[in-house]
Amino acid sequence: MTLLQAKDLVKTFDVAGTAGLLRPARTFTAVDGVSFDLEAGQTLALVGESGSGKSTTARLAARLIDVTSGTVHLDGRDITRLEGKDLLEVRRQVQVVFQDPFSSLNPRHTVERIVTAPLRYQKREIPGGARRFAQHLLERVGLDPAHVDRYPAQFSGGQAQRIGIARALAVGPRVLVCDEAVSALDVSVQAQIINLLRTLQREEGFACLFIAHDLAVVRQIATRVAVMTAGAIVETGDRDSVFDRPTHDYTRRLLAAVPRIRPEWEAARRRNARRPAREAPMMDDEEPGTPSTEYREPARPKGEAG
Numbered sequence: 567m568t569l570l571q572a573k574d575l576v577k578t579f580d581v582a583g584t585a586g587l588l589r590p591a592r593t594f595t596a597v598d599g600v601s602f603d604l605e606a607g608q609t610l611a612l613v614g615e616s617g618s619g620k621s622t623t624a625r626l627a628a629r630l631i632d633v634t635s636g637t638v639h640l641d642g643r644d645i646t647r648l649e650g651k652d653l654l655e656v657r658r659q660v661q662v663v664f665q666d667p668f669s670s671l672n673p674r675h676t677v678e679r680i681v682t683a684p685l686r687y688q689k690r691e692i693p694g695g696a697r698r699f700a701q702h703l704l705e706r707v708g709l710d711p712a713h714v715d716r717y718p719a720q721f722s723g724g725q726a727q728r729i730g731i732a733r734a735l736a737v738g739p740r741v742l743v744c745d746e747a748v749s750a751l752d753v754s755v756q757a758q759i760i761n762l763l764r765t766l767q768r769e770e771g772f773a774c775l776f777i778a779h780d781l782a783v784v785r786q787i788a789t790r791v792a793v794m795t796a797g798a799i800v801e802t803g804d805r806d807s808v809f810d811r812p813t814h815d816y817t818r819r820l821l822a823a824v825p826r827i828r829p830e831w832e833a834a835r836r837r838n839a840r841r842p843a844r845e846a847p848m849m850d851d852e853e854p855g856t857p858s859t860e861y862r863e864p865a866r867p868k869g870e871a872g
């Protein structure tokens with residue numbers, strides 16, 4: 567059964583010009599006619615090189631940003647332009663886990679408050695009270711329930727990502743969108759988080775839209791794979807057929823490209839990922855008018871498109 571269906575998604579961004587460099591303002595197409603079906607209980611991985619449009623597609627599918635054209639259906643219902651209470655229900659059913667756990671967890675809030683925030687945002691009763699429910703969620707993701715009073719900075723990167731997953735689970739989502747959710751973690755920690763996601767998926771039955779550029783990670787978790795380049799999907803298929811019998815040239819090149827990252831770059835990337843966010847966190851149930859699951863577009867330098 568198709569749970570989430572994206573049809574002909576297009577997303578364009580207006581890019582400001584740069585006067586000094588004589589670059590005129592233009593419209594940049596980040597997603598260019600993307601369609602996919604995500605079945606219940608399945609994990610569809612969107613893969614492709616940096617800038618291919620994976621994250622933008624995920625954000626469109628989760629209704630974090632609005633489409634330029636195309637439609638998104640959840641359980642057969644067109645959710646592309648829903649607002650208000652209906653959109654709130656979509657936000658419950660489709661939860662997102664972001665790449666950098668620290669910038670998506672409010673450093674000033676306790677874990678209890680963080681993981682129960684979506685319930686408050688949804689104005690739902692917290693079963694058994696916030697504290698007990700937070701402890702239960704921590705247990706579900708393999709963390710010590712006694713740590714509910716701790717703050718994000720007191721956790722490692724992998725533990726912080728578990729908190730992000732616990733928060734997503736709090737409202738019983740039917741679709742979990744993981745946007746490079748393990749990319750900032752050490753390889754051994756990545757494996758633990760992937761195992762956790764697989765176990766939770768088996769137990770809770772959610773479908774997963776898994777965005778990743780790392781093919782080794784995708785191979786461990788995906789049931790189906792869609793390969794993106796230049797804003798479009800060029801190949802979709804079962805995991806093994808895409809990995810073992812790719813039909814598109816781009817997929818073959820992607821599979822053949824062995825990433826060679828210098829150890830010092832890798833170490834710097836991990837240090838940056840651990841650094842607490844300097845900007846306001848993306849989710850904060852304290853700020854008036856800022857729903858806890860609302861996505862804020864990251865700041866980009868003026869004129870940057872890719």
Ligand SMILES: Nc1ncnc2c1ncn2[C@@H]1O[C@H](COP(=O)(O)OP(=O)(O)OP(=O)(O)O)[C@@H](O)[C@H]1O
Pocket residue numbers: 579580581594595596614615616617618619620621622623779863866870871872
């Ligand atoms: N708000 C925005 N304004 C302008 N351009 C944007 C915006 N968001 C994304 N883009 C551009 O759209 C393209 C696709 O970005 P996207 O983040 O979806 O790619 P990606 O495949 O997820 O890459 P990465 O793994 O590096 O995030 C990029 O060229 C990016 O610079």
